[in-house]
Amino acid sequence: MDERRTIKVSKYLSKHLRHQPERIGLTLDEGGWVEIATLLAAAAAHGFRITRAELDQVVATNDKRRFAIEGTRIRASQGHTVSVDLGLPEATPPAHLYHGTVPAALDSIRAEGLRPMSRHAVHLSPDRETATRVGARRGRHVVLTVDAAAMHRDGHTFRVSANGVWLTDAVPPRYLRFR
């Protein structure tokens, strides 16, 4: 499978496992899981045929390990806008976490901190490089540093997704460093 096809399949999976399962008649269970056979049949029925080998390759080689397979089921590891409970345990974050964003969002972030916007949680990266990539999706970007140790000490909860993305409900401005 060439890279273009891999990206196309990955985007198709993200769209239907995170945002719009109903578009192809899928229902995710409470944890966000769906039977692989059901997913492949639904995709084919809606004009996008994916083989099981292609699916496995995308899951295994995906740059961000966006999808997880467990037994006969698959789900997106994070990034949902539909309501799911990933069932992740609380975890102790590293002292600092990072968030890549765009300059246009800074005034609002300074005033109200980081909010989940359309997703379930604020997505934070364990290192500056990853946060830079997240910000760079939108062009010119800035990386903010989050004082995760202080947040944790103050009772904010953190979870870490299967693919290493740190999730928290919100980051108040006092825990942010804007450089």
Ligand code: HQG
């Ligand atoms: C910004 C991708 C104004 C926030 C990435 C971001 C990530 C605010 C945007 C994952 C704000 C939301 C998530 C506030 C936050 N005022 N703007 N108070 N608080 N924002 O896409 O973190 O490739 O929902 O900075 O790699 O960019 O899809 O979040 O710019 O892991 O697997 O509002 O999505 O993963 O945008 O990205 P998003 P994100 P995938």
